[in-house]
Amino acid sequence: MAVLVYIESENNQFKKSSYEALSYGKAIANNVGEAVCGVVINCSNTESLNAFGADKIININSSDLTDFSSKKYAYAIAEVMKSENANIIILSSSPDSKYLGSFLSGITDASFVSNVVELPESTNPFIVKRTCFTNKAFSSTELTSEIKIISITSNSFGIIENPNNPKTETIDIKVIDSNQKILSMEKETGSVTIADAEIVVSAGRGLKGPENWKMIESLAETLGAATACSKPVSDMGWRPHSEHVVQTGKPVSSNLYIAIGISGAIQHLAGINSSKVKVVINNDPEAPFFKAADYGVVGDAFEVIPSLIEKLKAR
């Protein structure tokens, strides 16, 4: 038996959420007394993983897996699950990992629980805590099948160092055929994406118009943050749809969420509940967001933001 962690990489680089998944896998493995094995795909340089406790790293090397494919990747990981006799599979919550995870559970007849926020409450029975009702609640969910797949919410567990010297192994796998192929990709360049961001700077209708987003972008840049917006802002075309967060958009689970000129409607709050620390900047002390925030500034965004940028830069 083993705990298997799928460690996502892009251009031979790992994301923070991948280290977090491995840290989590190591902690579970300790609890159940099993070894932890990391699996990477077409990633030759895995040295940076040594800090996080894997006993073994398997690199699936195949030119058929150069482009991400949920189906091919899932079948490849399923092979390793078999060969390693893995009963617990850990994934991050990145879009690609969730994409392949549910497919993987379908082909392996496993149970899958997503959006897990803590180590299991107990491992026998196996019970994990997950968010539900768009972050308005948690469920303690029991997984009863032999093979258990879980994906963890980013920034929920954190990265825990646990230096080890894993055995590394490169394997080649017969990849399944698929008639699904990527034609092209459009990458937003330069900016930090909401899903990967540690810090998100988000602004709403209080900003009055798209021309005022310069200071929001500048604040985000100063903090190394991603920019986001409330729904009406993207509906009015002030900002692109990809920036619209929350309930029916993209839930945010950053370490720090700064809301500027956003009132704090229930649907907006639902999407950012799992962010750790929330700061609100609003000129209306009665704005509902103040009830949901950790820190607040009652003030005019057009004065507060430039001054905040200046002070952050002077730090």
Next chain:
Amino acid sequence: MNILVCISNVPDTTSKINFIENDTSFDTSGVQFVINPNDEFGLTKAVWMKESNKANVTVLTVGDSSVEATLRKCLAIGADKAIRIDCPANDAYSVAKEIEAHCRETNYDLIICGRESIDYNGGLVPGLLAGLLDFNYVTNCVKLEVEGSKATFSREMSGGTEISECQLPLVVGSQKGLVEESDLIIPNMRGIMMARQKPLDVIQAKGINPKTFDKKFSKPEAKSEVKLVKADELDKLIDLLENEAKVI
């Protein structure tokens, strides 16, 4: 072309979430149930394809009789036929297995689910279903065109979009973007009248056992009072974020 749209019946987005029976079940009293928003984008797309692709659109829900109002609404929006698989929706696995069993009896070229439901939020059913049926699969889908047996589609991924193609059959996880909110079809009187004549079949469930169980629900701890910082004392805010919250 045959399209199946899987509909999840969920609490309206403004609902207060409370639990009863010792926090083991969701309190539905006073809660208004609606078509899961992600599914509604998919349903609208499917209805458009009735014309563009001469498609036949079936909507399906796994659930008890309380979901029938939602299915009728789907018919009023433009679906041709509704199916209810008669059993409680216990978990994503059992729901997907029930839908799989139906799909093995009836051939669908395209199965549209929502990217995720807003109650369970698992985002699991479409992928599970694709895996169980070994169909092609795309989720976070923001564009879809079908020509003959070939589908071309885009999905949102971290930091961009990806355009792909494949042969049908395909399972789609739909979301906003596939159609826009302003495109959503609001049933008119004629649609509602016609919906009454359309078939709503109830079929017997296979009785698949779930693999996951919600043992207990809880709500996030009440927030401690917000710490206010004066607009002319922003150094204090920076200090708190740096040294107390340790997030910058």
